[in-house]
Amino acid sequence: MSDASRNGKYRIVHYVNQFFGGVGGEEKADCEPFTIQGPQGPGRLLEKLFRQGNVDVEIVATVVCGDSYFVDHQEDVLRELIPLIRGYHPDLVVAGPAFNAGRYGIACGGICSSLQPLGIPAITAMFKENPGVDQYRKTALIVETANNVTGMEEAVRKMVRLGIKRLHGEEIEFPQAEGCFEQGIRKNYSHTEPACERAIAMLLRKINGDPFETEYPIPFFDRVDPRPAIADLKGITIALVTSGGIVPTGNPDHIESSSASKYGKYSLEGLETLDARTHQSAHGGYDNTYANADPNRVLPIDEMRVLEKEMGFKRHPWYYATVGNGTSVDNAQKFAKEIAVELIRDGVQAVILTST
Amino acid sequence: MSYARPHAGAHPVTHHWRKITVTDLGYSSATRVENGKLLIDKGELTALLRSDPNIKDVQLAIARPGDSVRIIPVKDVIEPRLSRIPGYPIFPGVFSAWDPDSHGIPSGEIVSLCGMVVTTVGSIVGYQEGLIDMSGPGARYSLFSGKHHLVLDISVKEGTERHEHEKSVRLAGFKASDYIARSSLDGSLSSGSRETLINPIDPEYHGSEISDGRKRRPRIAYLYMLQSQGLLHDTYYCGVDVKKMLPRRIVPTEVLFGAIVSGNCVSACDKNTTYHHQNNPIILDLLRRHGVDWDFVGCVITNENVTLGDKQRSSTLAAELIVSLNPDGVIVSKEGFGNPDADLMMNCSKIEAHGIKTVLLTDEFAGQDGASQSLVDSHPNADAIVSTGNANEVIVLPPMEKVIGDDRVITELAGGSSKCRLPDGSVAIELQALIGSTNQLGFENISSRFK
Numbered sequence: 036m037s038d039a040s041r042n043g044k045y046r047i048v049h050y051v052n053q054f055f056g057g058v059g060g061e062e063k064a065d066c067e068p069f070t071i072q073g074p075q076g077p078g079r080l081l082e083k084l085f086r087q088g089n090v091d092v093e094i095v096a097t098v099v100c101g102d103s104y105f106v107d108h109q110e111d112v113l114r115e116l117i118p119l120i121r122g123y124h125p126d127l128v129v130a131g132p133a134f135n136a137g138r139y140g141i142a143c144g145g146i147c148s149s150l151q152p153l154g155i156p157a158i159t160a161m162f163k164e165n166p167g168v169d170q171y172r173k174t175a176l177i178v179e180t181a182n183n184v185t186g187m188e189e190a191v192r193k194m195v196r197l198g199i200k201r202l203h204g205e206e207i208e209f210p211q212a213e214g215c216f217e218q219g220i221r222k223n224y225s226h227t228e229p230a231c232e233r234a235i236a237m238l239l240r241k242i243n244g245d246p247f248e249t250e251y252p253i254p255f256f257d258r259v260d261p262r263p264a265i266a267d268l269k270g271i272t273i274a275l276v277t278s279g280g281i282v283p284t285g286n287p288d289h290i291e292s293s294s295a296s297k298y299g300k301y302s303l304e305g306l307e308t309l310d311a312r313t314h315q316s317a318h319g320g321y322d323n324t325y326a327n328a329d330p331n332r333v334l335p336i337d338e339m340r341v342l343e344k345e346m347g348f349k350r351h352p353w354y355y356a357t358v359g360n361g362t363s364v365d366n367a368q369k370f371a372k373e374i375a376v377e378l379i380r381d382g383v384q385a386v387i388l389t390s391t
Numbered sequence: 392m393s394y395a396r397p398h399a400g401a402h403p404v405t406h407h408w409r410k411i412t413v414t415d416l417g418y419s420s421a422t423r424v425e426n427g428k429l430l431i432d433k434g435e436l437t438a439l440l441r442s443d444p445n446i447k448d449v450q451l452a453i454a455r456p457g458d459s460v461r462i463i464p465v466k467d468v469i470e471p472r473l474s475r476i477p478g479y480p481i482f483p484g485v486f487s488a489w490d491p492d493s494h495g496i497p498s499g500e501i502v503s504l505c506g507m508v509v510t511t512v513g514s515i516v517g518y519q520e521g522l523i524d525m526s527g528p529g530a531r532y533s534l535f536s537g538k539h540h541l542v543l544d545i546s547v548k549e550g551t552e553r554h555e556h557e558k559s560v561r562l563a564g565f566k567a568s569d570y571i572a573r574s575s576l577d578g579s580l581s582s583g584s585r586e587t588l589i590n591p592i593d594p595e596y597h598g599s600e601i602s603d604g605r606k607r608r609p610r611i612a613y614l615y616m617l618q619s620q621g622l623l624h625d626t627y628y629c630g631v632d633v634k635k636m637l638p639r640r641i642v643p644t645e646v647l648f649g650a651i652v653s654g655n656c657v658s659a660c661d662k663n664t665t666y667h668h669q670n671n672p673i674i675l676d677l678l679r680r681h682g683v684d685w686d687f688v689g690c691v692i693t694n695e696n697v698t699l700g701d702k703q704r705s706s707t708l709a710a711e712l713i714v715s716l717n718p719d720g721v722i723v724s725k726e727g728f729g730n731p732d733a734d735l736m737m738n739c740s741k742i743e744a745h746g747i748k749t750v751l752l753t754d755e756f757a758g759q760d761g762a763s764q765s766l767v768d769s770h771p772n773a774d775a776i777v778s779t780g781n782a783n784e785v786i787v788l789p790p791m792e793k794v795i796g797d798d799r800v801i802t803e804l805a806g807g808s809s810k811c812r813l814p815d816g817s818v819a820i821e822l823q824a825l826i827g828s829t830n831q832l833g834f835e836n837i838s839s840r841f842k
Contacts (some may be wrong), residue, residue: 173762209842221761221781222842223822225531230752231672231833234722234777235611238750239685239774242609242720250838251755253769293658293805294696294759294783296823318660319805320729321697322621324553361658361729361805361823363758363783364767 044093045202047085048120049078050130052139052147056099064138066101068116069360073097077191081129084195095123102138109145117149125155127202132160132190133167135182141166147175156201160190163216172216176207179216266275271384274351276374278359278367279326279391280318281309290358292319298357298370300377303350308337320360321391331390351383359390404590406644407500411583413507413815416453416465416539422574429507429575429623431541439570440543445551445559450544452795454510456537459527459792465826466511466519466536466557467564467653468664471572473701474648475500479677481572482565482649484630491629491650496642502576502583503647508538508666509571510617511564512796513545516557516623521659521804521826529788532828532837536667542795543567554622561654562583564665588678590642591689609685612718613643613673614709618655618662625654626663626726628692634701638709640694640716643674651692655726658805659820660782660829661754663726671832673722673752689716693738695731713742720748725831726768728782729754729767736770743772752780754829757819765839780829780837782806782822790816 036047053066055057055076074082074094085092098116105112120128128150130143140159144167147157153172160178161167168177178197193214200207208224211217226233233250240247265271282290288299306313309330316323316333331337334354343350355374359367378386413425419430433451440449454460474481476499483489510523523535530536545563547556617626619634626633628641628651641650651668674690681687693709696702713721720740725735732753741750751773755765761781803806806823813819822828829837 157440209840211841217841219762220842221755221757221765221839223780223784223837224838226836226838229672229833229836230777230779230831230838231676233838234673234724234750234752234833235676237775238611238720238722238748239609241748241750242611248776249774249776250840251753251765251773251776253766253773253776254764288807291808292803293823294756294808296808322624324622359729361756361783363756363763365758365763 044091045126046124047081047092047094048123048125048128049074049081049094049097050128050143051076051078051097051099052136052142053101054228056097058099058101064101064103065107066099067104068098068100068112070119071097071099075099077132077187080188080191081195084191085198088195088199090199095125102136102142105142106138113145113149117153120150121153121155127198128155128157129194130159132178132180132187132194133165134180134184134186135162135165137166137288139172140165143167144171144175144177144194147171149187151175158194158197158201160194168216173218173220176210177216178214190203200263259386265385268351268385269347272351272382273385273387274378274383275334275336275339275354275387277334277354277356277389279356279389280316280323280331280358281314281334281356282317284313284315286315286317290356291316292317292373293361294357295358295360295362296366298355298374300353302352302353303336303354304352307340309334317380318358318391319358321357326391333391335389351381403592404496404642404644405498406585406588406647408588408647409500409502409580409583409585410505411502411580412505412662413539414539415455416507422506422571424575426698429571430503431571436567436570439566440545440563440748443563443650445547445555445557446545446563447548448546449563449700452542452544454540454542454795456525456539458525459796460525461522461791461798462510462512462523462525462542463794463798464512464515464804465523465659465796466516466520466560468666468826469509469564469568470505470666470669471507471509471575472501472503472570472649472669473572473576475502479648481569481824482652482737485562485565485627485649485652486569487635489629491641496645496648501647502572502580502747504572504575507567508535508540510540510542511545511560512542513560514547514797515800515803516553516560521824522801523826524788527789527791528786529720529825532822532825532835534834535826541567541571545795557622557654558741565649565652588644588675589681590644590678591681591687602731607799609720610688610718611685612688612713612716612721613677613690614713614721614723614742615671615690615692616723616731616734616738617651617694618694618731619693620697620727620730623631624654624727627654633692633694634696636694637653637714638705640689640691640712642659643678643690645689646671646674658727659824659826660806661726661728661779661831662830663830664827667827667830667832667834672834673724674830677722688718695727695734697730702734702737706734706741710741710745713747714745718747720750722750724752724833728754730769732766736768736773739773740770748775750777752777752779752831752833754831755781756783757781757839759783759785761839761842777833778839779831779833779835780822781839782829784822786822787813787817787819
């Protein structure tokens with residue numbers, strides 16, 4: 036048990052930058068981290084508002100670091116500060132509020148994100164345009180604030196409200212409802228009405244010109260313009276990559292039939308064609324009867340060998356395969372980046388992508 | 392197309408729907424309902440099903456709500472119903488030819504057995520079959536966990552080709568359902584509730600446009616998208632594989648009679664089983680308040696074929712049919728995911744281009760962590776979406792005392808993985824593998840939002 040439990044007070048560690056830590060302004064932004072016992076600057080307001088909320092807290096330490104120093108030495112600072120903060124056995128860590136101070140926001144976000152996986156509740160606060168928001172919204176609870184210090188009292192009030200919930204061990208399932216930035220992560224919940232009723236109600240509002248809220252805002256799509264055609268294939272190396280799930284028989288890498296979490300890289304050395312004994316489809320999103328009967332239908336090795344002779348290009352001795360069925364776009368992008376790096380390293384100049 | 396529609400005109404097709412509730416299942420020497428319990432003649436039913444030359448064996452099993460039972464791998468779920476309209480069968484076109492254009496659907500009565508379903512399982516045909524848990528955390532995600540199940544565990548003869556395998560299992564479900572309904576519902580019925588559903592007036596009859604000076608009710612149409620991508624991804628309308636069909640209007644209550652049936656196992660969470668079609672809540676909700684809170688002006692069915700050309704053609708024709716109904720707005724429901732997202736967006740954009748408002752029902756595939764984008768296609772006009780949940784979200788299902796079917800396939804199911812079995816016997820599996828969990832006809836309450 037922490038010391039807090041012994042004297043009945045919750046222990047808080049507060050992180051602030053050089054300005055709020057009383058060191059100085061921009062000219063002191065490369066100040067190295069140090070610790071003050073007790074509250075400092077906005078920490079006093081934090082303590083006061085926690086107590087007004089009938090929650091007895093004690094800021095046991097205020098950790099201070101210059102904004103430039105933090106961003107210039109981020110990894111080193113975190114390596115130093117995280118164990119230091121942990122050593123105070125805090126029940127809660129509060130960072131900021133950082134308002135629209137970009138480097139301060141990144142520091143607050145970085146500290147909170149690093150503490151969360153250690154099971155130490157941490158909260159911060161910043162203005163919506165602070166670069167720390169985009170960088171850390173998925174991994175830290177960030178309360179939305181005004182863009183400058185005039186919003187201090189309101190920001191601290193919101194942080195205290197959220198902080199009390201965290202101190203009481205409440206899981207914050209939907210941060211937006213607590214005044215935080217959305218984490219941009221989809222999470223299921225049970226609505227009070229079935230979807231068919233919601234659909235009709237939404238349609239009536241849309242028809243009447245009343246405001247309505249879509250349950251899934253359509254995101255920006257990353258559309259890729261096709262490259263111009265290659266005029267002459269003579270001498271260039273061409274690789275095959277497929278999302279059609281053609282794998283060696285037995286699916287040695289256990290690529291999932293849907294929601295693939297991986298891809299495989301398989302040799303084509305010496306293969307003039309694929310056949311049903313050596314290759315199969317691991318894909319669960321189409322009728323794979325015909326792909327299993329003749330895997331060339333999805334990964335056309337037979338035709339490639341004919342065209343090689345005809346057009347004079349070189350074969351790449353490996354192919355890559357995954358299952359493009361319910362596979363998240365994030366995973367697909369990750370696979371693509373890794374595969375592209377290898378293909379470029381291996382001197383491949385063109386790729387034929389087959390899908391189903 | 393409508394050279395012989397005797398029922399088109401000012402009198403809307405009207406159906407009286409009687410529901411007999413079943414509270415338990417059991418076996419007996421004669422199939423019947425007695426004091427709310429459905430008794431089944433095991434020998435007669437299995438003999439009927441084994442008359443299919445592909446079927447080697449059929450085992451019957453009963454599962455009740457709250458039982459520690461997992462049913463897997465489920466292919467279809469069907470509610471037994473009996474048509475009391477002379478000459479108009481249940482599952483029109485399935486057991487014998489039926490041309491909906493030359494015969495139409497007459498008004499009359501239909502009877503259903505509520506509270507129980509016929510569920511088909513058996514060796515896996517494709518990866519996208521699913522499971523039903525009768526209790527535990529999985530039971531919260533599917534209306535089927537609240538039903539009494541007569542499970543048909545069907546094995547086919549060795550060497551049966553996959554498409555034949557699928558067809559035999561599909562037809563077995565319909566035969567069993569039809570047998571139960573005929574045996575238990577044919578006769579005088581004393582109990583049960585009764586509901587009357589009045590269809591929209593045929594839009595080809597224009598004499599009905601009465602302007603009585605009151606505020607006009609909103610006109611709502613329904614575009615009903617049906618999965619049609621091949622083995623285990625097919626749907627049938629009046630016995631016709633919808634991938635070979637063009638979009639068309641239907642009389643909404645045709646679905647009550649099983650005019651649309653599932654041959655579809657993609658994927659468990661968001662395929663429409665035959666039960667879902669028979670009880671389509673969008674059609675039922677639109678009919679129940681038709682003429683009161685809105686005018687339900689009609690239902691168009693369309694397919695979700697795999698080629699771009701088919702998608703373009705079907706979406707153009709579907710939009711034209713919707714426009715012909717002159718609605719203010721349209722509900723569009725999708726079936727399946729991924730590839731059909733493109734059909735959904737084409738339907739949406741082509742209908743919105745006519746100034747007709749759309750609301751789309753779709754589930755999401757946002758990754759297990761919920762951090763990815765949810766659909767594979769988008770359109771700026773898709774601004775009103777109802778989400779039926781992220782199917783990638785993982786839930787942990789504890790082991791059940793009894794398995795009906797074969798749970799060894801769990802790692803192969805869409806939503807499972809080679810690592811989904813946990814040391815304590817539980818499985819950590821995506822919602823995807825649970826039948827009907829993210830159904831896009833809107834049966835369930837699950838949704839998804841940003842956290």
